[in-house]
Amino acid sequence: MLKQWESLSEGSTLNLDEFISNLVFNADGLIPAIAQQHDSKEVLMMAWMNEKSLRETLATQQVCYWSRSRQTYWRKGESSGHRQLLKSMRADCDxxxxxxxxxxxxxxxxxxxxDCFYYDVNxxxxxxxxxxxxxLA
Amino acid sequence: MLKQWESLSEGSTLNLDEFISNLVFNADGLIPAIAQQHDSKEVLMMAWMNEKSLRETLATQQVCYWSRSRQTYWRKGESSGHRQLLKSMRADCDxxxxxxxxxxxxxxxxxxxxDCFYYDVNxxxxxxxxxxxxxLA
Structure with missing residues (x-):
């Protein structure tokens, strides 16, 4: 939990390993990751990362998820070519x-x-x- | 799963109850919900809904989550006044x-x-x- 850091002011810095060790991964070792187009701000999709895919994404700047259905690393665009270049990664308050x-x-x-959010529900x-x-348009 | 509907074209309609019965709630009966400011497109937070909070949100147009930490309905802004008025709800491809x-x-x-995403991770x-x-600025 990140409670101890929530009153830090803008510009404060934290150690990456210590920060990651305080992230909340679920029972399967996963954390949800929302992908947003950096300039248009469209929300594109939501998928899951484990610690290793998170670290690979930071290292390569190419987004790598964990596929729950295939139970393997999912380097977005590896087969389709529709890759996601990481511009920045954010974590939330908790x-x-x-x-x-x-x-x-x-x-x-x-x-x-x-994007994946094509069902309007009301x-x-x-x-x-x-x-x-x-x-493709 | 919504696989059977993915080739439907724009404007196609589906029954709400049938659609909800095909949503994927996790073992705790929850689905992640991303809140995005409708005009500026900022991603504000991510929280969780169960079926009842989803239906209440549609009925009242005030966002109601399920709080995992408090194990109760969380009508956003009920105590803080910082409410979320629903403009529209979308569900994703799967x-x-x-x-x-x-x-x-x-x-x-x-x-x-x-918004909650105030840690920049690199x-x-x-x-x-x-x-x-x-x-508050």
Whole structure:
């Protein structure tokens, strides 16, 4: 937990290893990571990282997640070419979520949509707000 | 899982109850919810919802999370006054994350910062990027 650091003022610095050891990984060793396009500020997707993928992402500046469905490292774009270049990584106040500011090459979503959040949900029903090839337009 | 709907084109509609029954709630019955300021597109925070808080949020247009630490409903702003008015709710391609477009009253973070993502993480170390009263400026 990061409680001890929450009153630090802007510009204060902390040791990376100590900080990471205070992040909250779940029972599977994972932390959620939100990817946001750094300039347009679109939220592109949410996926998961373990400590090793987090450190690889910082080292390579190419976003690497942990795939829960495939149970392996998921270097975004390795097969699709739709890579995410890390511009900066943020952690939240209680250390249980990451925000990745990225430069997304092509669509972020496996459906070829630009982002994954294409279902609009409201009390009247759910509406699909972009089509499968929207990211290729 | 929402796989069966991913090739639907823009404007297609789905039944809300059927859609919710296909969302992926974790073993604790929770789904992550990202709150984004609807106009500036800042990512404010990430928290969790269960089905009941999701439905309450849609019904009231005031964001209600499930607090994992307090194990109770967390009607954002109920004590602080820093409420989140829901502008729209989105779900992602595989139905395991929500994006809430909100109008945030005051700071979103319990530290009074505008947003919770105030630790910048990189290989050289971690830097605090806003001070505790930044949201009140």
């Amino acid at each position: 250390g249980d979520a990451l925000l990745l500011l990225v430069d997304q090459e092509g669509p972020a979503c496996h459906t070829n949509r630009r 009390e009247q029903g759910v509406t699909v707000v972009s089509s499968e090839d929207a990211g | 139905g395991d994350a929500l994006l809430l477009l909100v109008d945030q009253e005051g700071p979103a973070c319990h530290t009074n910062r505008r 290989e050289q170390g971690v830097t605090v990027v806003s001070s505790e009263d930044a949201g």
